[in-house]
Amino acid sequence: MNETSLTALFITLAGLILLSAFFSSSETGMMSLNRYRLKHMAQTGHKGAKRAHRLLQRTDQLIGVILIGNNFVNIFASAIATVIAIRIWGDAGIAIATVLLTIVILIFAEVTPKTLAALFPEKIAFPASYVLAPLLKILYPVVWAVNLFTGGILKLLRVSPEDIANDHLSREELRTLVNEAGALIPAKHKDMLVSILDLEKVTVTDIMVPRNEVVGIDLDDDLDSILRLLRNSQHTRLPVYKGDINDIQGILHLRNTTKLLQKDDLNKDMIAQLCTEPYFVPESTPLNTQLINFQKGRRRFGIVVDEYGEVLGLATLEDILEEIVGEFTTDYASTSPDIIPQDNGTYIIDGTASLRVINKSLSWKLPIDGPKTLNGLITETLENIPDSNVCLRVGGHRVEVLQIKDNVVKAAIVHPKKRKKRGLGR
Incomplete structure (x- = not known):
């Protein structure tokens, strides 16, 4: 073999090793992409993200075309390396070519490109998608045949790829994702997001005002005491009851009494008439459910009761919001x-x-x-x-x-x- 043909073989071998590095890095880069970030980038119009997202819709086809290309290149490179080694070292060149090519492919076509792709998946995967997409169209018949046999083997093993593939995050996974967001999400926003996720673990009894601290109007009290309470109350809504808080007559909104208090025309009968129907909340109601119930009923105030109908306390919309955003006071x-x-x-x-x-x-x-x-x-x-x-x-x-x-x-x-x-x- 003359020197020119030997040089051509070396150039061909180097090109095959570069192609092997491309396929190896493409596989790792595609599989290392953050699927949720990828969807966001695709929705915002990033062309590389769109192509990568379409390829990942059928992972079996993507892996198929990458592995077909990678294996073809590696086998072809092995044949070229063997020819070169035999021409240089004779029959002993087969063993030498095997050892040298293994080391070269391992370093330059496997470990190095895959490490780079794992560290910078977007920089590798997005440009690679411009090559892999048309290559998939060209090799589609081969990829289809390979996947047909692969799918048959998986069925024999009673494995369904559709059952395994699941991009949905569980509540705990989403919590971890929020906590691991680092500086991308401010600490206060993280606390709020985690608090929203925790709402279903907290019931109204955890945030209610207990009955011994409830401020309300007892119609059995004298009128002067009731009027004094109405004038000095820091609350906008008060439960109205007779003798015992379990005998609730209704809920009084203080804005309905403002004009009457100024004229001193308010009496117990008028208070009872101004009351709205009380809204009762079971003690075991999760906060996420109660927040929706408040929203649907356009309510801000509920009476918490146990399974026997005994009043346990009061729960307000403000109490639930404080579970999400924190206390409204600074300290x-x-x-x-x-x-x-x-x-x-x-x-x-x-x-x-x-x-x-x-x-x-x-x-x-x-x-x-x-x-x-x-x-x-x-x-x-x-x-x-x-x-x-x-x-x-x-x-x-x-x-x-x-x-x-x-x-x-x-x-x-x-x-x-x-x-x-x-x-x-x-």
């Missing part, structure tokens, strides 16, 4: 009457304070799977009604019972969690 711990910070770093917390409010206000992680209030958590942990001098540890926090009244923990001192000290050199 709830410093303004809440239920949580009083002390100079030594501890907190005096009202026993009726919601555990969810405590956790959100102080960034703690008190258990919320069982009881909803600090009093309930303390009594469940002790399994009895504590004395005022009891000290216990709950969720890593030291809790000192401060006051007991009517068999209920009225107040407790709660210490923040102690941070573990890390030893040097360990």
Whole structure:
């Protein structure tokens, strides 16, 4: 063999290795594309993204054309390398060609291009789609035949590609996606998105105002007390009941009483007539369902009841929105009457304070799977009604019972969690 023909073979071999690198990087690049980002880019008109998205609609055909091309190139390169080696080293050239070509293909046609494609999938896949799309049309009969045999083998193994392929994200996967978004999504927006995903895990009893804290109008009270409550109320809607909150007559919107209060013409009968029908909410209703119910019924206020019809408290649209966007005050711990910070770093917390409010206000992680209030958590942990001098540890926090009244923990001192000290050199 003359020098010219040998040079031509070397050039051909180098070209085949480059083609092998192209097919290898194309496969990894296509499979490494973020499918949701790809859909977004395709919808915004990116031509490369559109082509790549169309190719990925039939993954079996895409993989088929890539592997057909890659295997053809590699086998052809092996034959060329063998011819070159035999002409240079004789019969011993077969073994030499096998070793050398394996190393060259491994480095230059497999590991390096696939690593680059995995790191920069869009930069590799989008340009490659301009070659793969027409190549698929040309080789379609071959790809179809290969996929026909492959599909038959999969059916024998009782495997259906349609059943396995699923681009839909589960709730937990979406939560992970939001948390891993990094600086692409501001921290506040992340918290809001995660809170929306968590709405179905939270029921109205977790965010309601308990019945012992409900401000309402008792028609059995004297008229002066009722008028004083109406004039000084910080709420726009008040439940109206007779004697006991379980006997609710309706809901009074204070805007309906403004003119009458100015003229002192308001009386109990008029209050009853101005009331709207109460809206009752079962205690087990998830917040996502209740938010939709409020929206459908154009309501902002609901009475939470248990399975026996007993009133447990009040739930408002504002309470649900606060679960999503956070408290409307800037520092709830410093303004809440239920949580009083002390100079030594501890907190005096009202026993009726919601555990969810405590956790959100102080960034703690008190258990919320069982009881909803600090009093309930303390009594469940002790399994009895504590004395005022009891000290216990709950969720890593030291809790000192401060006051007991009517068999209920009225107040407790709660210490923040102690941070573990890390030893040097360990």
